[in-house]
Amino acid sequence: MVTKSADKPLIRALKGETVKSPPIWLMRQAGRYLPEYREVRARAGSFLDLCYNPKLATEVTLQPIRRFGFDAAILFSDILVVADALGQKVGFEEGRGPVLEALKDGKDVARLNLDGFHDRLAPVYETIGRIRQELPPETALIGFAGAPWTVASYMIEGGSSRDFATAKSWMYGRVTDFAALIALLVEATSRYLIRQVEAGAEVLQLFDSWAGALSHPDMRHFSLAPLRQIAANVHAAHPEVLVILFPRGIGAGYLDFAAEKFAQGLSLDQSVPLEWARDHLQARACLQGNLDPQLLVAGGRSMSAGVARILNRLGKGPFIFNLGHGIVPETPPEHVAELVKLVREG
Amino acid sequence: MVTKSADKPLIRALKGETVKSPPIWLMRQAGRYLPEYREVRARAGSFLDLCYNPKLATEVTLQPIRRFGFDAAILFSDILVVADALGQKVGFEEGRGPVLEALKDGKDVARLNLDGFHDRLAPVYETIGRIRQELPPETALIGFAGAPWTVASYMIEGGSSRDFATAKSWMYGRVTDFAALIALLVEATSRYLIRQVEAGAEVLQLFDSWAGALSHPDMRHFSLAPLRQIAANVHAAHPEVLVILFPRGIGAGYLDFAAEKFAQGLSLDQSVPLEWARDHLQARACLQGNLDPQLLVAGGRSMSAGVARILNRLGKGPFIFNLGHGIVPETPPEHVAELVKLVREG
Numbered sequence: 001m002v003t004k005s006a007d008k009p010l011i012r013a014l015k016g017e018t019v020k021s022p023p024i025w026l027m028r029q030a031g032r033y034l035p036e037y038r039e040v041r042a043r044a045g046s047f048l049d050l051c052y053n054p055k056l057a058t059e060v061t062l063q064p065i066r067r068f069g070f071d072a073a074i075l076f077s078d079i080l081v082v083a084d085a086l087g088q089k090v091g092f093e094e095g096r097g098p099v100l101e102a103l104k105d106g107k108d109v110a111r112l113n114l115d116g117f118h119d120r121l122a123p124v125y126e127t128i129g130r131i132r133q134e135l136p137p138e139t140a141l142i143g144f145a146g147a148p149w150t151v152a153s154y155m156i157e158g159g160s161s162r163d164f165a166t167a168k169s170w171m172y173g174r175v176t177d178f179a180a181l182i183a184l185l186v187e188a189t190s191r192y193l194i195r196q197v198e199a200g201a202e203v204l205q206l207f208d209s210w211a212g213a214l215s216h217p218d219m220r221h222f223s224l225a226p227l228r229q230i231a232a233n234v235h236a237a238h239p240e241v242l243v244i245l246f247p248r249g250i251g252a253g254y255l256d257f258a259a260e261k262f263a264q265g266l267s268l269d270q271s272v273p274l275e276w277a278r279d280h281l282q283a284r285a286c287l288q289g290n291l292d293p294q295l296l297v298a299g300g301r302s303m304s305a306g307v308a309r310i311l312n313r314l315g316k317g318p319f320i321f322n323l324g325h326g327i328v329p330e331t332p333p334e335h336v337a338e339l340v341k342l343v344r345e346g
Numbered sequence: 347m348v349t350k351s352a353d354k355p356l357i358r359a360l361k362g363e364t365v366k367s368p369p370i371w372l373m374r375q376a377g378r379y380l381p382e383y384r385e386v387r388a389r390a391g392s393f394l395d396l397c398y399n400p401k402l403a404t405e406v407t408l409q410p411i412r413r414f415g416f417d418a419a420i421l422f423s424d425i426l427v428v429a430d431a432l433g434q435k436v437g438f439e440e441g442r443g444p445v446l447e448a449l450k451d452g453k454d455v456a457r458l459n460l461d462g463f464h465d466r467l468a469p470v471y472e473t474i475g476r477i478r479q480e481l482p483p484e485t486a487l488i489g490f491a492g493a494p495w496t497v498a499s500y501m502i503e504g505g506s507s508r509d510f511a512t513a514k515s516w517m518y519g520r521v522t523d524f525a526a527l528i529a530l531l532v533e534a535t536s537r538y539l540i541r542q543v544e545a546g547a548e549v550l551q552l553f554d555s556w557a558g559a560l561s562h563p564d565m566r567h568f569s570l571a572p573l574r575q576i577a578a579n580v581h582a583a584h585p586e587v588l589v590i591l592f593p594r595g596i597g598a599g600y601l602d603f604a605a606e607k608f609a610q611g612l613s614l615d616q617s618v619p620l621e622w623a624r625d626h627l628q629a630r631a632c633l634q635g636n637l638d639p640q641l642l643v644a645g646g647r648s649m650s651a652g653v654a655r656i657l658n659r660l661g662k663g664p665f666i667f668n669l670g671h672g673i674v675p676e677t678p679p680e681h682v683a684e685l686v687k688l689v690r691e692g
Contacts, residue, residue, distance in 0.1 A: 168640035168644070171640075173644050173646075214616070215637075215670065216617060216618065217655060250617055251598055251599075251619075253597075253617065270561040271560065271561065271596055273602070274562060292514070292560075293509070294511060294514035300518075300519075302519070328509060
């Protein structure tokens with residue numbers, strides 16, 4: 001039995017259909033909370049080695065599909081492979097997260113380049129092809145990338161940041177260097193996503209995890225505008241591809257994204273009020289979200305009440321069930337199974 | 347010359363008046379970016395020693411008033427003195443922030459108590475009295491406290507947190523213990539603020555710095571509801587006192603606070619869109635905010651453009667100029683002087 005893309009529940013929701021039992025997948029669904037993931041991770045070498053190993057990356061992408069039957073698989077990778085493929089040194093330290101050789105100035109930006117970009121990322125494209133072949137026919141395949149502001153913040157700060165002091169000192173003080181970096185990331189990310197579609201991705205999600213740290217005018221300049229350009233580039237090459245944006249933490253700024261309608265899906269963090277999202281956003285985009293990941297850790301009646309509330313408010317329009325942020329490693333896998341059951345049973 | 351409270355620009359704004367040159371003060375305006383603060387801090391012993399030293403706490407509170415002529419002084423203290431006065435061990439480590447002996451369970455909550463609460467906080471009340479006597483007649487005095495959710499998160503986590511995993515495990519799993527802790531903090535915070543008013547505070551600001559980490563239903567239960575109760579308690583004792591709330595990062599959730607109208611001021615973080623705030627919030631409360639603190643570090647034309655934008659959008663209604671979050675230590679004091687000039691000249 002071959003299912004066409006258009007018949008998959010996730011695709012139908014993103015095209016604006018109200019799917020009776022809403023599709024569900026979870027951000028970071030392939031990850032450390034799964035023992036079978038930890039087993040593969042332990043023999044993969046570094047974290048980046050795992051991202052660039054088509055066989056193992058395919059395996060960990062499929063693990064949560066087998067276990068829970070999610071409506072979508074999302075490519076196992078990391079948003080910082082783009083920085084890596086542009087020539088920046090990127091590593092990951094256990095318990096500390098990403099560590100990059102931070103860009104110091106415009107010269108460092110100028111040294112980054114797109115030569116060899118696709119060669120470095122070839123294993124990712126190969127992974128997508130393999131996943132697509134092995135997925136159940138009803139399961140959609142999501143490719144992804146980080147948004148330029150979020151990726152730039154890591155490239156400038158050299159890792160995670162509390163207040164983005166250095167990245168914002170570029171934004172306000174090294175205006176030309178910062179603009180050059182954002183422009184390069186728009187170009188690189190567009191090319192990367194276009195190749196992901198050609199390799200088999202049916203949906204693309206863009207993560208702007210730190211958009212909420214920006215003032216509203218800066219959010220429009222450095223989150224919304226680059227994402228609009230990337231979506232335009234991708235749609236110029238592949239008009240049919242469906243794009244989900246996750247500008248996390250921007251509050252009422254979600255209205256700006258909904259107004260422009262250049263993406264088919266909007267992923268909501270857990271702070272977004274459900275009634276407000278239904279009344280002001282859902283007519284313009286398929287909504288996705290937004291259970292608190294810590295409710296999935298807690299499980300039980302707190303979780304089922306939270307799930308029911310979300311389904312009641314958002315389930316009467318185009319909607320994809322998800323978390324408000326990624327699964328945390330402490331999540332009991334049984335709770336994930338319970339969650340899928342709750343959503344499927346409505 | 348004696349100026350009545352009612353004539354001070356900050357008070358007029360909070361009472362709903364559009365003040366032609368909007369009043370300005372800055373969160374954390376007494377702090378490490380000032381050399382005169384660092385000088386006092388160096389000879390004060392621990393950070394808590396400074397908070398409990400009326401002479402030195404008064405001195406650092408007044409430093410930014412003398413230097414910049416802000417429209418309000420805010421008591422120099424810390425939100426965690428409430429935890430300390432309830433009997434929890436609280437310390438501050440250089441570069442790491444607050445470190446508390448974390449509450450482990452309901453028994454630890456039961457051991458906290460209000461006996462000796464005001465004795466421990468007596469130096470704070472004395473500080474307020476001293477500041478009030480020494481303030482210029484046109485300068486308002488703001489007292490403050492942390493909101494129950496934010497203070498509870500430190501008390502349970504034992505310090506700062508990335509995802510509030512333990513605090514939320516109480517919220518969802520130790521429901522009774524968590525409710526008891528919030529109830530105790532509502533009572534303690536109310537008593538603390540009432541005494542601040544009696545000591546001379548004209549305005550009270552409640553900081554819910556981590557409200558944005560909550561889902562919208564949890565925000566209503568654990569940020570909005572406790573703050574409503576505290577405001578009611580304070581207003582029952584002192585109907586004239588003006589209350590500013592800062593539920594940072596709650597996005598469209600600001601609508602809930604505006605709808606209830608139990609506070610006179612709403613402080614906006616930098617992510618809040620200015621036009622949206624003007625159209626949906628300003629008729630219901632005096633707005634305060636919301637320059638990105640990193641723009642104050644940057645200074646120059648980026649800063650002046652940001653200031654002009656805020657004044658143009660929010661200056662035509664009741665408004666207090668402030669940052670979207672506290673001043674950071676890297677801020678050049680000259681930029682603060684420049685900011686005050688820009689706001690005063692409109």
